[in-house]
Amino acid sequence: MNTFAFIIHPLDVKREVAQKYPRLARFPTWAIEAFLATRAPFAYATIKGIESKAGGAVKGVFIVCPLSPRILINRPRFAYSRILECCDLAHQHGAQIVGLGAYTACSGDAGVTLNQPGQSPVPVTTGNSYTVATALQSVVMACEMLAIVPKNAKLAIVGATGSIGTACAWALAHQFRLTYLVGRDLALLGKTERLVHAYLGAGDQTAFQSTTSSGVLLDADILLVATSSPHALIHPEHLKPGSIVVDVSRPRNVSTRVARERSDVLVIDGGVVSVPGELSMERLDRPGQAFSLGFPPNTLYACMAETAILALEGHFQPFTVGKEIFPRQIDQVGGWALKHGFRLAGLRAFEKPVTEEQIARVRNARIRARSA
Ligand SMILES: NC(=O)c1ccc[n+]([C@@H]2O[C@H](COP(=O)([O-])OP(=O)(O)OC[C@H]3O[C@@H](n4cnc5c(N)ncnc54)[C@H](OP(=O)(O)O)[C@@H]3O)[C@@H](O)[C@H]2O)c1
Numbered sequence: 129m130n131t132f133a134f135i136i137h138p139l140d141v142k143r144e145v146a147q148k149y150p151r152l153a154r155f156p157t158w159a160i161e162a163f164l165a166t167r168a169p170f171a172y173a174t175i176k177g178i179e180s181k182a183g184g185a186v187k188g189v190f191i192v193c194p195l196s197p198r199i200l201i202n203r204p205r206f207a208y209s210r211i212l213e214c215c216d217l218a219h220q221h222g223a224q225i226v227g228l229g230a231y232t233a234c235s236g237d238a239g240v241t242l243n244q245p246g247q248s249p250v251p252v253t254t255g256n257s258y259t260v261a262t263a264l265q266s267v268v269m270a271c272e273m274l275a276i277v278p279k280n281a282k283l284a285i286v287g288a289t290g291s292i293g294t295a296c297a298w299a300l301a302h303q304f305r306l307t308y309l310v311g312r313d314l315a316l317l318g319k320t321e322r323l324v325h326a327y328l329g330a331g332d333q334t335a336f337q338s339t340t341s342s343g344v345l346l347d348a349d350i351l352l353v354a355t356s357s358p359h360a361l362i363h364p365e366h367l368k369p370g371s372i373v374v375d376v377s378r379p380r381n382v383s384t385r386v387a388r389e390r391s392d393v394l395v396i397d398g399g400v401v402s403v404p405g406e407l408s409m410e411r412l413d414r415p416g417q418a419f420s421l422g423f424p425p426n427t428l429y430a431c432m433a434e435t436a437i438l439a440l441e442g443h444f445q446p447f448t449v450g451k452e453i454f455p456r457q458i459d460q461v462g463g464w465a466l467k468h469g470f471r472l473a474g475l476r477a478f479e480k481p482v483t484e485e486q487i488a489r490v491r492n493a494r495i496r497a498r499s500a
Contacts, residue, residue: 132188132439133218133250134227134432135211136172138164139358139379141196157196165206167194169214171221171412173419178436179405181469186439189221190409190419193232197358197379200231207235208242215248224444227255227435230378234356238291243446253438253447255431257457258465260295262430263376263398264458265472267300267350270372270396273475273487274494276349284308284348286362287355288338289316292376295453296352298327302334308348309338327455342366350374353381354398364389370494374398378429387478392493394486397476399430404469424481427473437464 138144141160146153152160175188191214193200193207200207211232218226226248228239233254242248271278281304287293288309301307301324309324311317317338328334337344345351345366353362354376360383362373369392375382376398386395400423407426409419421428428436438447441464448457465471475482 130184130186130224130439130442131222132186132225132227132435133191133214133221133223134175134188134229134435135191135193135214135218135232136229137193137195137197137200137232139197139230161196161199164194164196165199169193169210169217171217173409173411175407175409175436177406177408178403178440180440180467181404182467184440185405186436188436188439189218189223191217191221191226197231197356200235201356201358204236207232211235212242212248215242215250215252219249223250225435225438225447226250226252227431228252229255229429229431231356233431234290238451239446239449243449251444251446253435253449254291255429255434255448256291256295256453257448258401258434258437258461259376259399259430260292260299260453261458261462261465262401262472263292263296263352263354263374264299266374266396266398266475267296267352267372269472269475270374270394271350274370274372274394274491276372276494278303278305280305281349282306282308282347284310284345284351286310286345286351286353286381287357287377289313289320290354290356291451291453292354293352294320294323294451295458296354298324299455299458300352301336302328302332304350306335306337308344309336310340310342310344311338312340314338314340352398353377355381357381360384362386367393369393369497370490372396372490384478391486391489394482394490395477396482397479400427400473400476401430401433401465402427402471402473403433403436422479424473433465433470434461437461437468437470440464440468
């Protein structure tokens with residue numbers, strides 16, 4: 129059976145490590161991170177039961193890279209050596225393709241060097257093409273639910289200079305009245321804006337405003353958030369009544385205060401996908417014990433799903449690699465997903481399904497804000 133591996137790492141070091149090593153929880157985060165950096169990668173859980181509706185099945189294995197988001201971003205050379213060890217381990221477990229999870233995809237050059245001869249023994253993908261495909265679907269679905277007409281609405285992309293942010297900008301901006309490209313560096317935002325214009329073609333009239341100010345967020349109807357900030361960036365005071373936030377970032381970038389204090393906005397977890405078959409994940413260190421991502425049954429992150437889809441296709445070559453994501457990759461993986469029976473897992477907010485009641489409340493908040 130075709131086999132894939134997916135590299136994961138702790139997102140919230142203190143909370144997750146406390147589960148495995150309770151005595152470590154009393155140490156400061158930096159000390160726990162330093163301890164983890166001394167540990168070797170290990171195979172953590174099996175993935176079984178993914179069965180294509182077109183026929184064929186695949187299995188997988190989660191490999192843990194025991195590095196924190198901060199170390200993955202700030203020490204890319206060291207992180208690279210650990211990620212390479214993860215790929216070697218994946219190979220030993222029979223994987224024919226490897227997906228880079230969360231910050232292992234943001235670290236360094238996002239798989240370019242890993243895919244060079246003499247580096248990873250298994251081809252590597254970041255999984256970002258299918259993540260973008262599902263983020264776009266979430267935006268369309270959320271606009272329909274709240275009766276938002278994109279050509280009358282304003283979009284903000286937070287993390288616009290990043291791989292996912294840039295791809296979402298060229299795929300979505302032309303449908304909206306105005307798109308704010310929000311980032312940390314105006315020069316980088318200018319580069320992104322030129323790249324997006326190149327995608328849209330000469331003569332395109334799409335309106336953009338690049339900014340480093342979070343003040344513009346109060347003017348946006350839809351926010352798409354995809355940054356590698358390990359901290360929350362979107363707080364209750366940033367959001368307009370009746371707006372929608374699609375948060376693709378992991379760890380999430382929308383503060384949990386938004387869930388508590390702003391029942392008039394809809395926050396959607398980007399990139400959660402329903403997979404075909406009867407998905408089961410089991411810990412290797414405790415046979416018989418299920419491994420959970422905290423999602424409903426039969427769901428995975430889109431980047432994991434992309435890796436499984438490539439295994440189903442027998443596409444054992446690098447797929448989404450580097451920071452630029454191309455339209456043909458999004459179309460191709462989207463087509464394969466449909467063929468095999470992968471689809472967006474409805475709309476979810478802070479790990480729970482979005483209810484009719486929530487939608488009605490946010491829709492009413494929009495109406496009230498418009499007539500005020
Ligand atoms: N849900 C899923 O299935 C899924 C799948 C894949 C990835 N993801 C998540 O998506 C996010 C983005 O991934 P990516 O591959 O697009 O990353 P990327 O290419 O590395 O881009 C990261 C972006 O974040 C910005 N950024 C970094 N630190 C920041 C901070 N402290 N404040 C504000 N902006 C900051 C960067 O800005 P500069 O250009 O200024 O550095 C850049 O725009 C990550 O959180 C990743 O874990 C989720």
